[in-house]
Amino acid sequence: MSGNTKIDVSYVAELARLELAPEEKVKLQEDMEEILGYIELLEKLDVKDIVPTAHAAPLRNIWREDKAGTPPGKDIMLENAPGLIDDELIKVPQVLPGEGMS
Amino acid sequence: MSKYEAVIGLEVHVQVKTGSKMFCSCPNSYGEGPNTMVCPVCMGYPGVMPVANKEAIRRTIIAGLMCSCEIPKYSKFDRKSYFYPDMPKNYQISQYDLPFCLKGKIHISGKGFSGNELPNKDIGITRIHLEEDVAKSTHFPGASGIDFNRAGVPLMEIVSEPEMKSADEAYAYLTSLKQIMQYAGISDCDMEKGQMRCDVNISIMPCGADTFGTKVELKNLNSFRAVHRSIEYEISRQEDAVENGIKICQETRGWNDDQGETYLMRSKENAHDYRYFPEPDLMPIEFTNEDIEKFGKEIPELPEAKRERFVAKFGLTPYDAHVLTLEKSYADYFEEGIKHTNTPKLLANWIISELLRELAASNTSINECGISPKNLGAMIELINNDTISGKIAKTVFSEMFTSGKAPEEIVEEKGLVQVTDESAIESFVEQAIRENQTQVEQYKSGNNPKVLQFFVGQVMKLSKGKANPQTVVKLLQKNLGSI
Numbered sequence: 001m002s003g004n005t006k007i008d009v010s011y012v013a014e015l016a017r018l019e020l021a022p023e024e025k026v027k028l029q030e031d032m033e034e035i036l037g038y039i040e041l042l043e044k045l046d047v048k049d050i051v052p053t054a055h056a057a058p059l060r061n062i063w064r065e066d067k068a069g070t071p072p073g074k075d076i077m078l079e080n081a082p083g084l085i086d087d088e089l090i091k092v093p094q095v096l097p098g099e100g101m102s
Numbered sequence: 103m104s105k106y107e108a109v110i111g112l113e114v115h116v117q118v119k120t121g122s123k124m125f126c127s128c129p130n131s132y133g134e135g136p137n138t139m140v141c142p143v144c145m146g147y148p149g150v151m152p153v154a155n156k157e158a159i160r161r162t163i164i165a166g167l168m169c170s171c172e173i174p175k176y177s178k179f180d181r182k183s184y185f186y187p188d189m190p191k192n193y194q195i196s197q198y199d200l201p202f203c204l205k206g207k208i209h210i211s212g213k214g215f216s217g218n219e220l221p222n223k224d225i226g227i228t229r230i231h232l233e234e235d236v237a238k239s240t241h242f243p244g245a246s247g248i249d250f251n252r253a254g255v256p257l258m259e260i261v262s263e264p265e266m267k268s269a270d271e272a273y274a275y276l277t278s279l280k281q282i283m284q285y286a287g288i289s290d291c292d293m294e295k296g297q298m299r300c301d302v303n304i305s306i307m308p309c310g311a312d313t314f315g316t317k318v319e320l321k322n323l324n325s326f327r328a329v330h331r332s333i334e335y336e337i338s339r340q341e342d343a344v345e346n347g348i349k350i351c352q353e354t355r356g357w358n359d360d361q362g363e364t365y366l367m368r369s370k371e372n373a374h375d376y377r378y379f380p381e382p383d384l385m386p387i388e389f390t391n392e393d394i395e396k397f398g399k400e401i402p403e404l405p406e407a408k409r410e411r412f413v414a415k416f417g418l419t420p421y422d423a424h425v426l427t428l429e430k431s432y433a434d435y436f437e438e439g440i441k442h443t444n445t446p447k448l449l450a451n452w453i454i455s456e457l458l459r460e461l462a463a464s465n466t467s468i469n470e471c472g473i474s475p476k477n478l479g480a481m482i483e484l485i486n487n488d489t490i491s492g493k494i495a496k497t498v499f500s501e502m503f504t505s506g507k508a509p510e511e512i513v514e515e516k517g518l519v520q521v522t523d524e525s526a527i528e529s530f531v532e533q534a535i536r537e538n539q540t541q542v543e544q545y546k547s548g549n550n551p552k553v554l555q556f557f558v559g560q561v562m563k564l565s566k567g568k569a570n571p572q573t574v575v576k577l578l579q580k581n582l583g584s585i
Contacts, residue, residue, distance in 0.1 A: 015183065015375055015377060016183075017185050017192075053386070054178040054200070054380045054386045055178070055380065055382070055385055055386055057385065059385045060385055060386055060387065060388040061385065061387055061388060062153070062154070062384070062385040063153065063154040063155065063156040063159065063387075064127075064153045064154070064155065064156060065156060065157070066120050066121045066122050066155050066156065066157030066158070067121060067122060067127060068121045068122040068127055068128070068129040068130070069122070069127035069128070071128045071129070071138065071139055071140055071141050072141055072142075073138070074135065074136075074137050074138045074140075077137060077140050077141070077142075077145060077250075078137055083245075085240075085242065085245065085247040086247075088135065088136040088137055088249075089136055089137070089240060089247030089248055089249055090137070090187075090247065090248040090249075090250075091245050091246075091247060092187040092245065092246050092247075092248055093187075093245065093246070094241065094242075094244055094245055094246050095186060095187060095188075095239055095241070095246045
């Protein structure tokens with residue numbers, strides 16, 4: 001069931017920082033257009049009496065009190081790190097200062 | 103007068119002071135060993151579930167109300183795509199179209215940083231939303247190191263309208279904003295600790311034009327002064343460029359504080375497509391009118407209201423009130439002190455001219471100050487009831503500052519009680535007259551006030567500063583006049 005919506009897989013892949021082989025692009029193009037086609041089906045439904053929501057579950061205000069707990073500890077949390085600097089910072093490929101948010 | 107006017111908007115990030123992080127229970131504390139205050143949630147492990155911190159939301163709403171924002175009844179969190187190692191789950195939980203606070207304003211007035219008078223105006227706030235802070239990166243040759251202690255700390259983003267026209271206005275806006283956050287205990291806003299961070303959007307256009315020029319974003323601004331300097335620099339850079347026919351490009355520029363100039367960091371990126379979508383792991387937030395009313399009752403007194411009250415109720419000058427409300431801790435000190443003295447104006451003078459100077463000289467905060475507000479109030483009462491003179495009070499004050507002792511104790515120990523007994527002062531007066539006959543002749547020839555002042559000095563010296571000055575003047579006039 002393929003819909004009418006076309007999708008630019010290369011652009012989506014770029015935004016997601018994914019490198020795709022040509023055959024992967026073709027496959028994903030088909031898959032994603034099929035998903036969009038399914039959503040087009042939903043658009044045919046009459047929703048004029050339904051209040052918009054940001055979530056499918058009818059729950060609101062699920063939160064916790066501001067109580068700090070004890071973190072698991074540095075050693076266990078750094079076990080999966082690809083590399084460390086001074087045994088305490090996670091080593092990553094160089095990021096230029098000012099990139100990202102910090 | 104420049105042919106151009108600047109259009110400036112600020113995006114300010116403020117960390118919310120809470121016990122725990124935004125979406126996990128790791129402590130929100132600064133200065134701990136790297137990667138000790140972390141868990142799978144704030145490190146962005148796959149499959150973890152965030153749970154919102156109610157207190158961070160409450161404080162954000164209080165911040166919004168203090169900036170006269172509207173609080174929408176319905177809000178939600180969204181995911182914002184993000185590809186840097188300081189937030190490895192590749193999205194940041196933020197708020198997109200339904201933030202907690204909308205359409206506020208902050209009032210600015212008075213003297214600007216450069217000494218010029220500011221226009222008396224409101225700077226609009228577009229929105230305040232709540233998000234999670236990212237980890238801290240440290241840059242080494244060939245690699246970067248990440249500390250996740252900061253990741254997940256609740257972070258408000260306060261977006262202004264592009265309504266500022268000068269570096270002074272931006273500086274005043276930041277100062278007011280910081281004051282409000284500190285007053286409400288929402289954040290300490292310590293820029294050195296990264297608790298407050300500021301990006302500037304700036305463009306220029308010919309005076310009177312209604313279309314903005316191309317905007318440039320300034321980053322890496324580590325102090326209010328850097329914000330001020332970078333805006334002044336950028337306005338003149340853009341003016342020069344336009345005058346010389348160079349097109350301003352949409353770009354991000356950094357600020358080099360040592361060189362005093364901005365530099366190109368990156369030109370316009372591939373479309374800012376953050377691909378926001380509702381965070382499925384968090385439920386929307388909904389408030390009733392009663393909830394919002396209840397938040398309204400929790401708002402502390404705003405700095406501006408406090409200034410007006412200090413002037414009206416305690417007879418302070420607008421300047422005194424301004425200085426005493428610069429920091430909430432000053433205002434709290436003053437308000438505690440006035441419980442112990444009947445002359446608020448005198449207390450204000452001592453805080454402003456002596457206490458703040460001593461604190462600055464010794465690099466101490468008012469909260470760590472050796473002189474408690476109660477003791478300073480008590481010292482002022484000792485002046486008021488003539489136990490000590492204003493001059494002796496300075497000695498007592500210094501001693502209080504270093505030892506933290508009560509003024510009565512110091513006065514007692516050092517025998518600093520003012521001499522008000524007329525017969526004791528009279529003997530000093532007689533001695534001074536006896537020993538300074540030349541000046542007596544001068545006084546007799548012209549009743550010169552300078553000569554009288556000389557005698558007051560002599561008597562004070564003989565009494566070791568303890569004679570009551572009013573009594574000294576009275577007795578000198580009597581004795582000299584009768585010679």
